[in-house]
Amino acid sequence: MNGQNSTIASTDFSNEDQDFSLNEYIGRYLRYWYLFPIFLFLSLTLAFFYLQITQPIYKTKTSILIKDENKGLSGAQGDILSELSTQFGGNKLVENELEIIKSQTLMEQVIKELDLDVSYTAKDGLRTVSLYKRSPVNIKAEVVTPFALEEPLVIHMEDSTHFRFNDEDKIFTFNQRFNNAWGAFVVTKGVGSDYEDVSVKFTDAKNLAENMLNRLSVEQPNIKSTVLELNYEDSDIQRSKDVLNKLLDVYVQSSLADKNSEASNTLKFIENRLGLITGELGDVEKDVESYKTNQGITDISAESQLFLENIKENDSKLNEVNTKISILESVDNYIQNAGEGAVAPATYMIDDPVLVSLLTKFNELELQRERYARTTSPNNPLLQTINTQLAGTRQSIRENVQNLKRGMAVTKRNLEGINTRFSAGLRSIPKKEREFVGIKRQQSIKEELYLYLLQKREETALAYASTVTDSRLIDAPIATFKPIKPQKLFIWSGAMAAGLIIPFLLINLLYMLNNTVQRREEIEKITHSSILGEIGEMKTVVKGQPGEESIIKMTSRGAVAEQFRALRTNLQYLGDGSCRILMLTSSIGGEGKSFVSINLAASLAYSDKRVLLIGLDLRKPTLHERLMVPNKFGASNCLIGQGHYEDFIQSTGVHPKFDVLTSGPIPPNPSELLSNGKLPILLGQLRTQYDYILIDSPPYGLVTDSALIAEHVDATLYIVRFNYTLLDHLKRIGDLQRARRFANLSVIFNGVNYGAGYGYGYGYGGYGYGGYGYGYYSEESDNKSQNVGSKLKKLLKRN
Structure with missing residues (x-):
């Protein structure tokens, strides 16, 4: 019997009740209730000072339309404008333009033109405020030292015409040039302001551009449209508007420069050819004049006229072949010397559609390479890909040119053979008339080529003059009325939540670490x-x-x-x-x-x-x-x-x-x-x-x-x-x-x-x-209430 009781007792001792007790769980927090108001007060106090110190951030947005050349033009006028606009401009990808707008180069140019690398701030209570376009002083920096990039320059306004630097006692006037630890600069008078102490901060343009790009977002709201939306966050509303306006302006100018590059190269090529043809045409015309004067020729017989027309037609074809061969040689020379200042050939003077397509592709790739070379590093995978495509396209063009030249050589030999037969027929024509026909033929060839180049020059000049930007501003920059950061409701809510969660976690941590009887x-x-x-x-x-x-x-x-x-x-x-x-x-x-x-x-x-x-x-x-x-x-x-x-x-x-x-x-x-x-x-x-x-x-x-x-x-x-x-x-x-x-x-x-x-x-x-x-008894009532500080001290001491 005793053994049975012992077994039962042993079993009872080994099975401990581990049921969760809600009263006990709540009791641990009620026991240290005073921690909740303490941390709630501290968190709300920190939130208050955080909101007082932090500058409000506003969001400014604008939108632009990237034009699609395949949409929006119709009719005869549309065909003409479309031909002129697409002659020297390729189709644009919205994704590419998005990356270009966010490029470091464009942002650095914005910083340079707006002088954002020199910022002005002042203390307004606990908060630091920006004095963009509101500073009582302006600094035109000539040389900026590394020390200036680390430490701000503080200018104390003594009155409307005098100031001093940092803690120095010496007083200066405006429009003076200074050389000190911050560099070489000129201080000029700004706008009227109530702020007497202005902090001037010099910033490296590259680092500032990175920071500004982090605050800039460029998005495509609708994948089916070509509209881009730009958002920029800044503590100064006017500065954010100026940044977006200047960024779009710089982007447009860069785009126009890229589009005009090919047209400018073509105009140079045509002008060079015109100069050569004009000289040759003048020499031929003088030869005709001299021959007629010396030989006294006034008319050509019907037979001579017939031979002349036949020979002229055949010579025209032969001249066209020679011209094409010359153009192919210029294309081959351009391809070999591309990237070294060579003048781009005119693709419209080539009949072969494959070669025209390859040259158009090569010019587009060359423009892309130049654009990315300005905005990316030489080791950029995208730039290397374009270089690889250029090399492949160059090889294809050279092979196509060689094939075309071989074909033209065969055609030339055939035409020369025909000319030989016509020349044999002309032996019966008097020598003088035959010599006149030869001179006249050269004159006619030069005239046709001269007129052809004049026409193409006018077309190219018209296309160059009609070049317009491929983007259009939809909405001017608009800033939000209320700041987006810091969000007061979120900060206050977070502070209240932290004031409740921190003591909650602290109490749980203390209970987890406490291994004593409670x-x-x-x-x-x-x-x-x-x-x-x-x-x-x-x-x-x-x-x-x-x-x-x-x-x-x-x-x-x-x-x-x-x-x-x-x-x-x-x-x-x-x-x-x-x-x-x-x-x-x-x-x-x-x-x-x-x-x-x-x-x-x-x-x-x-x-x-x-x-x-x-x-x-x-x-x-x-x-x-x-x-x-x-x-x-x-x-x-x-x-x-x-x-x-x-x-x-x-x-x-x-x-x-x-x-x-x-x-x-x-x-x-x-x-x-x-x-x-x-x-x-x-x-x-x-x-x-x-x-x-x-x-x-x-x-x-x-x-x-x-x-x-x-x-x-x-x-x-x-x-x-x-x-x-x-x-x-x-x-x-x-x-x-x-x-x-x-x-x-x-x-x-x-x-x-x-x-x-x-x-x-x-x-x-x-x-x-x-x-x-x-606490029921009166003589201990004085000990019942303890101040919060003593309770907290005791809590920390126990745990």
């Missing part, structure tokens, strides 16, 4: 022992003396005194109700064992019981110091047989029925002294004279003395201190309970802090006794 439920779950009573935390009653060192006035109506009365009442429920020799022990020192034993003994004495408190902590006695009695003789003398116990028992002065037997001199062998057999005899003799005998024993977790004493007592009161006893020590109590090593083992929960949320109104005693709320 609640009586932890004691019950781990030890499976009954809690005989709870003793509240003692406040300091004597200056310089901790509360746990005090002896309570048992006539008091204070909370702790009532708790000891409840504990005294609960002693009758120990065992079978006849337990009179009680041992008080704990796991380690400092858990309040002596404090509880003294005050429990005093409470029993005030209930008209004769009580003896024996100090059997023979290693580190403290009872005599607390009760302020001598310790020259005591229990150690009795245990070694030096005198009778009646000679060593002393009155405490706390109550007439409260006596004490101190530990006496510290022996060299406490454990052997307690096990020599005289302790049970001593307790047997004392039992007849006292109603209760309380033994203050050493901590069980440190030495074995308590185990030796426990064999001779009726019950053991194990002291567990709130926020001090480790949770691992509770397992030792559970082992003792399970092994039944201590008779009638019960726990006293000492030093409990009945702060908000603890236990949700637990009473003072165990076994259902007590139930009075903490």
Whole structure:
């Protein structure tokens, strides 16, 4: 039967209730409620100062239309304009234009034209404000030193015409040139302003361009349209508008320059050819004039006219072939020398559609290469891809030109053969007429070529003059009425959330890191022992003396005194109700064992019981110091047989029925002294004279003395201190309970802090006794309210 009970008990001890308790979970936060208003106040204060210091950021947006040459033109006029506009401009990709607008080169040009690399700010309360176009001073920087890029230059306005630098005492006037650590610059007078201290910041253009590009966004709202939307964020509305306007202006000028590049090269080529043809035509005309004058020729016979027409037609074809061969040679020369200042050939003078397509593609790639070379590094993968495409296109053009030249050579030989046959027919024509026909033929050829080049020059010039931008502004830059940053509602909401979340996390962290006993439920779950009573935390009653060192006035109506009365009442429920020799022990020192034993003994004495408190902590006695009695003789003398116990028992002065037997001199062998057999005899003799005998024993977790004493007592009161006893020590109590090593083992929960949320109104005693709320008694009401600072200090100290 006993074995079965032991098995059941062992099973009960091994199964601990781990159910979640909502009351306990909420209680941990109610206990430290004061952390929430503290952190809420701090977070809201930080949010207030953050909003005061941070400059508001506004968003300015504009939109442009990238024109599509394939849309929007119709009719004859549209065909003419389309031909002129597309003759020297390729189709544009919106994605490419988007990247061009966001290029570093364009932004650096914007910075240069707006002088944004020199900024002016001033202090307005806690906030720093921008003085863009509102600064009382302007600086025209000639040389900027590296020091100037690190440290701002502060200008103090003395009056409308005088100022001084930084903390210097020397006063200067405007329109002077200065050379100092910041560089060489001229200070001129700005607009009227109420700000007297102006901070001038010099910024590297490249770094500033990167920063500005980070605040610029270019998006395509609708994938089916060619509209781009530009958004720019800045603390100064006027500056953001100027940046967008100037950026679009720079983009348009860059686009026009790219479009005019090919037309300009073509015009140069035609002008060069016209110069050569004009000279040749003049020489031929002079030859005709001289021949007619010298030979006196005025008319040509019908036969000669017939031969002349045939030869002229054949020579026209031969001239066309020679011209095409010349053009092919110029194309071949251009392809070989492309990128070295060579003049681009005119593609409209070539009949072969494949070659025209290849030349158009080559010119487009060349323009793209020049554009990307201005905005990207030489190692850019996109630039390398274009170079590769250029090389492949160049090779294809050269192969096509060679094929065409071979074909033209065959045609030329055929035409020359025909000319030979016609020349044979002309032998019958008089020599003079034949010579005149030859000269006239050369004149006709040069005239046709001259007229052809004049026509193409006019067409090219018209196309060059009609070049317009491929983009159009839709909306002028418009800034938001309210700042987008910082968002006040978001900041305030975030501050309030942080003020609640931080203490929430802090409390959870403290509970996770805290491995001490916090609640009586932890004691019950781990030890499976009954809690005989709870003793509240003692406040300091004597200056310089901790509360746990005090002896309570048992006539008091204070909370702790009532708790000891409840504990005294609960002693009758120990065992079978006849337990009179009680041992008080704990796991380690400092858990309040002596404090509880003294005050429990005093409470029993005030209930008209004769009580003896024996100090059997023979290693580190403290009872005599607390009760302020001598310790020259005591229990150690009795245990070694030096005198009778009646000679060593002393009155405490706390109550007439409260006596004490101190530990006496510290022996060299406490454990052997307690096990020599005289302790049970001593307790047997004392039992007849006292109603209760309380033994203050050493901590069980440190030495074995308590185990030796426990064999001779009726019950053991194990002291567990709130926020001090480790949770691992509770397992030792559970082992003792399970092994039944201590008779009638019960726990006293000492030093409990009945702060908000603890236990949700637990009473003072165990076994259902007590139930009075903490702070019910008037004499402790002054100690109930503590300022928040002291609570926080105590919280940090405990954890």
